[in-house]
Amino acid sequence: MTIDPTTLAALSGVSTATITTVLLKKGLRNVWMRGTRPIRAGQPRVVGAAFTLRFVPAREDLATPESWSSPISTRAAIEAMPLGCITVVDAMGVTDAGIFGDILCARMAKRGVAGLVTDGVVRDLAGVLATGLPVWCQGAAAPASVTGLTFVNWQQPIGCGGVAVFPDDVVMVDDDGAVVIPNKLVAEVAAVAADQERLEEWIMTEVNQGASLPGLYPPNAENRARYEAWAKNR
Structure with a gap:
């Protein structure tokens, strides 16, 4: 999805707090993704179409290091991410397994991904910060994702921080966290x-x-x- 330039310019000039108020007046209360905190101070406000990834609880026969080479993997998902998207990852709020590390975040930055939003955590924190990719998450943890999560697919409806996010919904992030705007209401x-x-x-x-x-x-x-x-x- 490409966001209309006029709409994008308008959204870039407002805060997520304002967006939540506008959506509240339209009857939408549950739009702020819990646990999505900026990984560093001073990250820019970012607006983009949601590119969704989904994890489920770890299952020992599926959540293995070998799964990283599968056609259905986080590596493959990254190669499908379009320029300017915001990657939104359903990590089920798990905070003891990092969904992405420095190499994956570096590749996302190279592909022009605008930001990463998750209700989980990342790993290789210093390296992730060095990539320059704006990240909103619950912090960092050393263990790999497969210690606590199984990756299942991308570009499906997900729940992130207790909020339903559909592919191509619009996501806004700033110092107050991440907010989703339903696609049909964006303009x-x-x-x-x-x-x-x-x-x-x-x-x-x-x-x-x-x-x-x-x-x-x-x-x-x-x-x-x-x-x-x-x-x-x-």
Whole structure:
């Protein structure tokens, strides 16, 4: 999926917090993926189409080092990842087996993957950081994925951090973690979120000038009119 440039530009200028509020008003409450924390401070906000990978609990006859050479493997999945996607991995919240290490993350970076999001952990932390690939996860662990997980496939519906993610949904990540936007709502959410971000910029200006919150946040009719006049002159 290619995100429309206007939509992409709008989403790139808003926060995941704003997106969750916009989606809440549309009745979607469960969109923030639990455990998706930035692996380092200062990572950029990233927006992209979800490329999903799925793990299930380890089964000894399947979760073996030999499985890394299988046609159905994380290695093969990486070669199918398109430029600009955000890889979203269902690791079932397992935190004692690293799903990807430095070599796999380096290959993802070379392929132009925009970021990695998982409710699990990575391994080879120093090497992963050195690749420059933006990562959101629960931390790091030394053991390989097959010690706790079996990889089953890619580009299927998954659950990551308790949230349903479908291939080509849009994912946004920033310092607050990862949020999914259903594909069919992306353009509408982007437009509403951009206006919400401008409104909150104006409200923050008012607060910094000493204004009280009742009638301002959310704005009553008078303050809404003041905001709209301000927005027209920007």
